[in-house]
Amino acid sequence: MPAAKPPLPQPDVLTTSFWNACRRRVLEISVCGDCGHRFLPPGPCCPRCWSPRLASQESSGRGRVDSFAVYRRTYHPGMPAPYVVALVELDEGPRLISNIVGCAPEEVAIDRRVEVRFEAADGFSLPRFALGHGKESAKGGNS
Amino acid sequence: MSRRAVLAGVGHTEFGKLAGRSAWHLEAAAAAAAVADAGVQPRDIDGLLTDPGPAQGVLDGITPHFLRLGAQLGLDPDYAGSEILGGAGSVAIVERAVLAVEAGLCELCLCVYGDSALSAPGSFAYGRGDEAAFGFFGAVGLHALAARRHMHRYGTRTEHLGEVAIAARSHAARTPHAQKRQPIEMQDYLASEFLVEPLRKLDCCLVSDGAAAVLVTTEERAGDLRCPPIRILGHAQAHSLSTYASSDHFDRLPAARCGPKALGRAGLAPADIDVALLYDCFTIVVLLQLEDYGFCKKGESGAFVEGGRIAPGGSLPVNPSGGLLAEGYGGGMLHVIEAVRQLRGEAGERQVAGAETALVSGHGLGMNTHATLVLGS
Numbered sequence A: 001m002p003a004a005k006p007p008l009p010q011p012d013v014l015t016t017s018f019w020n021a022c023r024r025r026v027l028e029i030s031v032c033g034d035c036g037h038r039f040l041p042p043g044p045c046c047p048r049c050w051s052p053r054l055a056s057q058e059s060s061g062r063g064r065v066d067s068f069a070v071y072r073r074t075y076h077p078g079m080p081a082p083y084v085v086a087l088v089e090l091d092e093g094p095r096l097i098s099n100i101v102g103c104a105p106e107e108v109a110i111d112r113r114v115e116v117r118f119e120a121a122d123g124f125s126l127p128r129f130a131l132g133h134g135k136e137s138a139k140g141g142n143s
Numbered sequence B: 001m002s003r004r005a006v007l008a009g010v011g012h013t014e015f016g017k018l019a020g021r022s023a024w025h026l027e028a029a030a031a032a033a034a035v036a037d038a039g040v041q042p043r044d045i046d047g048l049l050t051d052p053g054p055a056q057g058v059l060d061g062i063t064p065h066f067l068r069l070g071a072q073l074g075l076d077p078d079y080a081g082s083e084i085l086g087g088a089g090s091v092a093i094v095e096r097a098v099l100a101v102e103a104g105l106c107e108l109c110l111c112v113y114g115d116s117a118l119s120a121p122g123s124f125a126y127g128r129g130d131e132a133a134f135g136f137f138g139a140v141g142l143h144a145l146a147a148r149r150h151m152h153r154y155g156t157r158t159e160h161l162g163e164v165a166i167a168a169r170s171h172a173a174r175t176p177h178a179q180k181r182q183p184i185e186m187q188d189y190l191a192s193e194f195l196v197e198p199l200r201k202l203d204c205c206l207v208s209d210g211a212a213a214v215l216v217t218t219e220e221r222a223g224d225l226r227c228p229p230i231r232i233l234g235h236a237q238a239h240s241l242s243t244y245a246s247s248d249h250f251d252r253l254p255a256a257r258c259g260p261k262a263l264g265r266a267g268l269a270p271a272d273i274d275v276a277l278l279y280d281c282f283t284i285v286v287l288l289q290l291e292d293y294g295f296c297k298k299g300e301s302g303a304f305v306e307g308g309r310i311a312p313g314g315s316l317p318v319n320p321s322g323g324l325l326a327e328g329y330g331g332g333m334l335h336v337i338e339a340v341r342q343l344r345g346e347a348g349e350r351q352v353a354g355a356e357t358a359l360v361s362g363h364g365l366g367m368n369t370h371a372t373l374v375l376g377s
Helices: A016-023 B022-040 B065-072 B088-104 B129-134 B136-156 B157-174 B186-191 B255-266 B283-292 B301-308 B333-344
Strands: A028-032 A054-058 A062-072 A083-090 A093-102 A112-121 A123-134 B005-012 B047-052 B079-082 B110-115 B196-199 B207-220 B228-237 B275-277 B357-364 B367-375
Touching: A016 A028, A016 A054, A016 A123, A062 B110, A062 B136, A083 B136, A093 A112, A093 B129, A112 B005, A123 B129, B005 B022, B005 B333, B022 B207, B047 B065, B047 B088, B065 B079, B079 B088, B079 B207, B088 B110, B088 B207, B088 B228, B088 B301, B088 B333, B088 B357, B088 B367, B110 B333, B136 B196, B136 B283, B157 B186, B157 B283, B157 B301, B207 B333, B228 B333, B255 B283, B255 B357, B255 B367, B275 B333, B283 B301, B283 B357, B301 B333, B333 B357, B333 B367
Parallel strands: A093 A123, B047 B079, B047 B110, B275 B357
Antiparallel strands: A028 A054, A062 A083, A062 A112, A062 B196, A083 A093, A112 A123, B005 B207, B005 B228, B110 B207, B228 B367, B357 B367
C-alpha cells in the first residue's frame, strides 16, 4: 500500500497567487492600494476599507508565535503526530496558520521568534516556520 | 393581548449510539415529543426552523435541510428555514423563531436539531480549507490554540480545565438520559490522553446520535397549552468573522458583546442568573464564557471554577444536565431544553432550587458565531 499523502492546498481564484509565490520561496501578503492595510488570507477587497485596489508584498518571513497546539493524535494518515500547528503573527501584521518544524514540540512557546522555511510537498511549497533566535525583538529571528 | 414569544413544548430522543435510526427518524421523534409536551397537533405547526448537526453534511449551506424534514413531517408552514451557524445554530433558530412569532409571521414554530454523528460519522475531523495542509484538523485544534493562549496570559492550569470536565460528569450523574453518567475525579482527568495539547480527550464534547426540539409560540396561545410557558427575557447574537485578523479572536468570545445586550434587554446582571447553560464543545469555552458573560473577571475563570462552583450545589450551576461534555451532543438544543425544565421546576434530582432565570448560549464554527438567550419562569 502506498504511503498516505497529506492533504494539499486547493488554490482558488483568491489564493493562486499566494501559492505560486510560495513556489518561488516568497511569502506573499496582500496590501491595500488605498489604505495600505496588509492582510492574509488574500481576498476580493481590503477587509478594512473594502477597496478593490489590491497589491501584494513580499513578507520578511519573520514573526512570532501567537499561539500553538501540539497534535498528539493522528487525524490523517499523511500527517502523523506529533506535530505543532501554530498561529504565526508576521512582523508585517498578518497572521496565518502554519507548522513549527525543526524542533521538539516542547521547545515551542508563545512569543518565540520564528522564520519561514519553505518545504516541498507534492508540487506545492508550504510556508512552515522554524524557531529563530531572540524573543520579542523585531530584529531577532535571523538564523 | 401580547404577541410576546414564549417557549412551550420541548422534547428529545435518547442521546448516544442509536444504531438503525437515521437523523431523520430522530428529528421526527423529537418533533413528536415536543408537540406532545405542548399538547398540540402536528397540523397546528405553522413554522419550521432546523439546525442540522455537523455530521449531516450540510455545513456547506447548500442542502436545504428544512425542505427534506418539512416534507417528512408533512408541513406547509408559513415560515421555514435552516441556520448554518455551527454550534450557535440551535440557540439561533430559537431566537429566529422568537422574532418570527413576535412579528406575526407564524404562531407555533417548531425548532429542531438532530444528527446521527455516532452511527454515520465522517465530518468531525474535517480540514479547514488550505489549513488542512498544515494538519490543522477539527475544532479541537482551534480550541487548543485558545486554551494555550489563556494558559499563557493568565496562568490557567490544566486542572482548571479539569474542573469543568469533572463538574459536567457530576451533573450528568443526576441526569437519567445522559450519555456519560460515571463521575470522574481529577486523577482520571489528568490521565486522559492529549488529543491536541493542551486539550485532552476529556476536554472534548461527546459525539452523539440524537435529536431535540422546542416549540416557540405566543404568550396568548401558550395559555391553551398543557405546559407552562417559559418567557424570553432577552436575546442577541454576535459574531467574529474576521477570525485571525482580529488580535483577540482566541481570547474574547463574541459573548462579550451579545451577553450584555441580551442581559440588558432582560434587565438583569450576570449575578441575577440562577442557572447557566453554556455551550461546552470544549472545556476552555466554558472558562472563556464565564469571563465574557461577566460571571467573573477576565482571566479569573480558572480560580472561579475551583471548589466546585459550577458543579451541583455550587453558586453558579453550569449545565445541570451535563451539557455536550456528558449529557450528549445536542447541538445546543438540549441546553435550551434543560433551561426550560429547570425553570419549570421539572428537573428532578438535578433541579437547581428556586431557579427563575437562565442564560443559554451557543458558540460555533471557528469560534466565529455566538448566540444568547435569557429565559425566565
